[in-house]
Amino acid sequence: MTATVRRCTPSAVPRFLHSVVSISALRQAIRIAIACAVAFAAYKLLGLKQGYWAVFTVLIVMQGSIGGTLGAALDRLLGTLVGASLGAVGAWAHDGGVIATGGALVIVASIGGYLAVLRPQLKVAPVTASIMMLTMPANSPIATFVIDRVAEIMLGGLIGVAAMALILPARSGVLFTDRAADVLDTMDALVGDMANAIRSGTTLALGTTLVALRPALIGVEQALKDADREHAARLWRHAIPPAVPRTLWRMRSDIVLVARALNPSFSDLVRASLGEPAAALLLRLRDEIIACAVALRAKRRVERVDVAGARQVFATALTEFRVSPAGNALDLDTAGHVFGLSFALDELSRDLRDLADRIDEING
Template sequence: MSAPPPDSDLPAGAAPGAKTAPPRSPPGLIDRLRGFLGWKHAKLGLRATVAAVAAYGLAYGLALPNGYWAVLTAILVVQSTIGASLSVAMDRAFGTVVGGVIGVAAADLAGPSVPLTFVALAVGVLLTSTLAARYASFKLAPVTVGIVLLSDPTHAEPLLSGLHRVMEIAIGGVVGVACAILILPERALVNLFPHCATALRLSGRLLELGRDGLLGRGLDPAVIDRLNAGARKALRAADARVADARAERVGRLSSHADPAPVVRTCRRLWHSVIILLRGADRPLAEPLAARIGPHLDAAVTTLRAHMEALAARLDGGEAADFGQTVAAARSAVAALEAEAERLNAEGALDAASGETLAALFAAVSASSHVEENLEDLAARLDEVTGAEG
């Protein structure tokens, strides 16, 4: 009997005759569009469209001379969440009122004189730009000064010009906020918590890398730098959205507790992981690593599982065995601390160098702090989600 022909299409290392999965076809145009544009983007587009049309209709009905300012304001005010829309609307309102008042006063003082107009423009922009540099809420004030002061070269009716501008901005702001609240609304926490979840997962990976370095399994500084940069970026993004969540609370559009403690606890946890990393580039001696390694492995594994469970909650899910995850992490960290104390009591650390002792106890302390911060994070998260419910 002749041998079967060789399976020339098998991947390297596969047994002859083995079945392989069919090659994946490249993603089509529809799949690419789904990955590029999701339902979240479509909702924002719908809100902005309705806001623009409604603002223009109101401006046209009120016969405002420059209704496009109402349209532009409505589009700018509509953001991905209610809190962000409120923040933008308040900023534009503050800037418009202040800029309008200063612009009207400058136009009255300058009159039809061109030289005085130059002086008034310089003084008005200087005052409002300085104010905007100190308070970001007034960043529209210099623009409004220029519009009110220069829109009517004769300065015949500067007060009316300023009132028109304020009305146009006000209409756009009200319409934008109304659309954010009424048309498929999203809370600020929807955009805030996923950033915290990202920071938590990256911290878990950093914890594992620090453990591996300490136990002599290798350490790549480039990977650590990349993960640290990602955690830092995620936490900064979460910080930026805390103000949006607070705006919802001030406007009584949400009943959740202040989410800032959640972000602070995530940052504190990340800093605890960094403590372990500081000594991870100096592996422990083999006898010491053999004693402490199993306990450190267990602590890091359970802590990482705890992080993943909390990250799932931050992403809107719920871990079914969350209580068991918490208990396992607490038990493993306690065993690690007990082993470190046992090594010290037995004199196994007497001959260790200062660097070794610092790295060992930094790892034990960091594990304990991570476990404490995880429990604190769960409590802070319960406060926010419990109040919201």
């Protein structure tokens, strides 16, 4: 039997170190460590019998931003209130026997699960209800037990939010900017690959990267929701227009249309007339995508790129090609790809200009 030895190339080592030594991860580790210490000390000083739930809550609710943590803390508190109420009713309704307890547990858990489906914010409700019924000491006052659990969860949530807001604050608006810029970096690479493909006549394979854009864009939307939550709670104000994530989604759709138009690759006859103008326009669009990403990270207005000139060159080449013998000889499928490419490039240009305008609004 032979063993396979994996070698680390020089370029792989810095990449590995970068993934391990993350400034944002270290900051989060510091916040969690301090918040856990405070929660532990608080529940000991307050004499809470099961105050360790405050520590558990800190670990559960602390997200990557203030807004995310606030949302998670509110959801957990709401779920705890509902779950504790269900658990209290279940504990009151049975006589302590094994069968009666099991039946009440099943009913309470199913009701909590039903509510969690209707309202995802209540996903901890069936868990809380079940824990309460299974851990409530015999002959313990139900109301006192419920109040203690809610107090412990509330304490942990408050400590988690305070830690995110006061210890190396992680604002959702900053997270939004980073995520949106990362999406633009991916789009920049996609558009560059498209330009190279149309010039060389090679087949375009972007499926995996295009699929990866979807969760990235969902992350952008979530960061904006968290930023809005911070804004509503007066923890931090932002001026991010809600149109930004919508425009990024439209740009993804435009890129998908361009990819479909270029697959299969155009014949040498088509590329001889349209290849260079289309590639030049794609590269201009790529330059503007890069300019938008730079502006987001640098918090300044977008340095505009002359996309209109490249669009005019492509439009002229397309018009000449349409009336040429080669253009008239195109089969229906190829003609659909050619005009689909023209439409997609126009849409991408329009949406990219709209994105640049929205970034200018953010950065004044």
